Amino acid sequence: MITPQTLTGMILAGGEGRRMGGRDKGLEPFAGLPLVAHVAQRFDSHVSELLINANRNTDAYALFASRVIEDVEGGFKGPLMGIYSGLRAAKTPWLLVAPCDSPALPNDLVARMVAGITSESGEHDIAVAFDGERLHPVVALLRTSLADDLANALAEGERKIDRWYARHSWCKVDMSDCPETFANLNTEEEKARLELTLGSVANNAASRETP
Numbered sequence: 001m002i003t004p005q006t007l008t009g010m011i012l013a014g015g016e017g018r019r020m021g022g023r024d025k026g027l028e029p030f031a032g033l034p035l036v037a038h039v040a041q042r043f044d045s046h047v048s049e050l051l052i053n054a055n056r057n058t059d060a061y062a063l064f065a066s067r068v069i070e071d072v073e074g075g076f077k078g079p080l081m082g083i084y085s086g087l088r089a090a091k092t093p094w095l096l097v098a099p100c101d102s103p104a105l106p107n108d109l110v111a112r113m114v115a116g117i118t119s120e121s122g123e124h125d126i127a128v129a130f131d132g133e134r135l136h137p138v139v140a141l142l143r144t145s146l147a148d149d150l151a152n153a154l155a156e157g158e159r160k161i162d163r164w165y166a167r168h169s170w171c172k173v174d175m176s177d178c179p180e181t182f183a184n185l186n187t188e189e190e191k192a193r194l195e196l197t198l199g200s201v202a203n204n205a206a207s208r209e210t211p
């Protein structure tokens with residue numbers, strides 16, 4: 001059974017943000033808070049430790065997590081390297097990953113992912129969020145014992161997250177009831193548009209969960 005004691009959360013914030021002029025996306029303000037703060041709230045009290053995977057501005061990120069970890073191998077090798085770095089850093093058997101640029105993820109994200117990975121014969125090794133049309137490979141629950149296997153895949157040059165998932169016992173977690181919560185911000189224009197449509201959703205969640 002996956003409990004908060006056996007689960008580490010990690011926010012992926014290690015990208016270059018090229019489509020946003022190279023800015024550090026996780027620290028961009030959105031509806032009054034840095035993007036990363038919205039995502040951090042989804043993990044509140046549901047995990048034993050929250051990590052942020054970032055390759056820049058690590059002091060700024062430290063305000064929002066228990067630990068900030070950089071990619072094991074630098075040079076912006078992609079999100080699969082970030083996931084690997086989290087699998088290595090986590091002290092628990094399970095790691096739940098979410099991206100820093102999706103500020104409206106479901107408030108019950110952790111419960112949904114944990115319920116979704118469990119099958120009649122036990123747990124799969126990996127569960128991936130599915131919005132009814134698309135998989136979201138950077139919203140995933142994984143066994144941390146996969147770290148060695150991922151190290152080998154990365155050494156072979158693998159960079160595609162879903163292709164690596166497909167080598168394992170994996171499942172989709174159906175979130176087709178809330179596809180809009182997966183909206184992410186890649187450009188200034190998307191940020192401005194989503195701030196109008198999703199800002200209130202994200203803000204309401206924030207004020208509900210702030211003690």
Ligand SMILES: Nc1nc2c(ncn2[C@@H]2O[C@H](COP(=O)(O)OP(=O)(O)OP(=O)(O)O)[C@@H](O)[C@H]2O)c(=O)[nH]1
Nearest residue numbers: 012013014015016017018019076077078079082099
């Ligand atoms: N650790 C790590 N995370 C990454 C890397 N590249 C992207 N990510 C993360 O993966 C998720 C999806 O990233 P993208 O939006 O595809 O890439 P990005 O670098 O943020 O933005 P672009 O440069 O505009 O593509 C985000 O949470 C990123 O922070 C990387 O090289 N290392």
